[in-house]
Amino acid sequence: MNDIVFNHLPNPWFVQTNESWGRLYFTSADDVTLSWYEYGRHAVAGYSAFTVTLPTLNLLDRQTALQLIECMASLPENWDGYGGASIPAEISNIASGLIAALPVHVPTPEVSANANGTISLEWENDAGRAHLEIGKTRYSLYFRRPEGAPVYRDGSINELSSSKRKILTAMYPVAPTPDYTINSIRLAATT
């Protein structure tokens, strides 16, 4: 499994109990603490380099995306200076629930707020590019592969689950480990 150096720790995982020591918490989407790492005096608050495994990184990304969606839910009218519409709670709740329920081997999508008050989630890998836009009552989804015709899906928000599952399965078919363990969190040398 690849290790990735993670240089910036999102705040929810950084619980500082003292100026010079504390615990770094890793939690699952349903807020259950999976593991924690105690760091010492040589760590700089929240910004030291760590190496983490890919599933762990996905979990960290999930939390960042969920925070972002929370911020989007509080955007005022005209948030972009071009008359951008605010995003109702129904939409942000659907987007959050979808991200929280992603299998751990599926990367966290890039999340964007759109001017018409919707939220977009995007994935891209060698298999193609998928874009899901979530509205209040409807969704739109496309999947474009390097070759072949794109797949387009537009429908009621209640039908979203099956379309999304088909496309994500096509993009990320193999789960490396059905139940992952965090076994490679190391504090890198600090300068």
Add this chain to the structure above:
Amino acid sequence: MPDLVADGEVVIRAVFYPHHLNKSGEKLKKNAFRSPPDKDEVSTIRRAFVSDQFCKDKALDIDLRGRCRGDEKKEFRGFAAISAKRIREFGSAIVDSREVFLCHADIRHGFIVARNEPLPSELNDRLDRLKDAARFIPDPSPRAWRWAGGGLNVKT
């Protein structure tokens, strides 16, 4: 200046972070070509009839107005350049709109989206293709008055 935007023309769109760029600020997002709510118009400038500096002046004008209003979190970062021919190839229109200011043109996708509802998937795909066909030209000093980036152009 002709009313018709010729296929050989390049149009320029001011790009703002974070709305039009990815997290790292290096790549365009499809939102750079998305219309505002209740409208079907994406503002651009007809490059053939203006200088690079004219484009920068207009972009900074938008940027400063936003800052003055105080509640907008957006920063000017550069320009997207795309040819009129590519815009039409993907199924959108590019029309002169000199009533806004001389040399202004609008990209029109032929669709006005409802508030809090998504664009049709085919249109989202089209915006993605427009983004891929456009060239992002970053401004090395976005707050400076003078344009100091590369030439505002793209292969037509």
